[in-house]
Amino acid sequence: MFRKHHIFWALAPFMAISLAGGDPKTLIVFDTIDCAIKSSVFSKVVCQLYSRTEFTVFLTVGERKQADKVYGDCEVKLFPKRQKKITRINNLRLDFCQLKKHSESRSMLGMYYLAIRRSIVGFPKKCPFKKNTTYGIKRLHFDWQEVPQYLPETNYTFRGKIYANDELGLEIKVTGGYFKVANDAAYRKPLL
Ligand SMILES: *[C@@H]1O[C@H](CO)[C@@H](O)[C@H](O)[C@H]1NC(C)=O
Ligand SMILES: *[C@@H]1O[C@H](CO)[C@@H](O)[C@H](O)[C@H]1NC(C)=O
Numbered sequence: 001m002f003r004k005h006h007i008f009w010a011l012a013p014f015m016a017i018s019l020a021g022g023d024p025k026t027l028i029v030f031d032t033i034d035c036a037i038k039s040s041v042f043s044k045v046v047c048q049l050y051s052r053t054e055f056t057v058f059l060t061v062g063e064r065k066q067a068d069k070v071y072g073d074c075e076v077k078l079f080p081k082r083q084k085k086i087t088r089i090n091n092l093r094l095d096f097c098q099l100k101k102h103s104e105s106r107s108m109l110g111m112y113y114l115a116i117r118r119s120i121v122g123f124p125k126k127c128p129f130k131k132n133t134t135y136g137i138k139r140l141h142f143d144w145q146e147v148p149q150y151l152p153e154t155n156y157t158f159r160g161k162i163y164a165n166d167e168l169g170l171e172i173k174v175t176g177g178y179f180k181v182a183n184d185a186a187y188r189k190p191l192l
Helices: 002-022 108-119 186-188
Strands: 025-037 041-051 054-061 069-078 087-095 136-141 154-164 167-181
Touching: 025 041, 025 186, 041 167, 054 167, 087 108, 087 167, 108 136, 167 186
Parallel strands: none
Antiparallel strands: 025 167, 041 054, 054 136, 069 087, 069 154, 154 167
16 A cells, blocks of 8 residues: 555656656647738737737727627638648638637637637627727637647648628738647747
């Protein structure tokens, strides 16, 4: 009895090390982010990578009108390693007025909602978003535990068209990859 515990504690430090640094993890990594205002619904946007696995968006609603019916119409293109075929995933609709409602976690949309919900700053409980006010999505990231670990490695482009008041207000483009990394801490280091 005593001996068993002894062995356990002797091994514990090694187990901790293997959990922290060991097995490769499949991550969603960001290479670039670009944002462009498309109409006066929004007056300003700041998009930047915080690290290779986190990005931040600050978006200001225009001075004239509050923003209602805010949603994203998104498309993902996958460029898998060693394959010519491109896979396109269309019609991913993110409803920013209903962030709380959606919780389907075992899908791409569910993964997006989870990541968005934990990174929002100052969002209203319900729509509209107030005019002349800045809202943030801060250090958005996907935890490796939430990302499927067994799919083929791929690069991707993500395009989101953000609509408000039935008008296209903003376009976001993110490029990056989904691949195995041995040392994920390196990908969490701030870039600035
Ligand atoms: C993904 O893109 C990077 C750089 O843009 C490239 O070096 C790499 O080979 C690409 N990987 C795949 C899986 O296409
Ligand atoms: C909008 O906000 C800015 C800074 O918060 C302020 O200086 C400006 O007067 C505001 N404009 C209106 C129309 O309320």
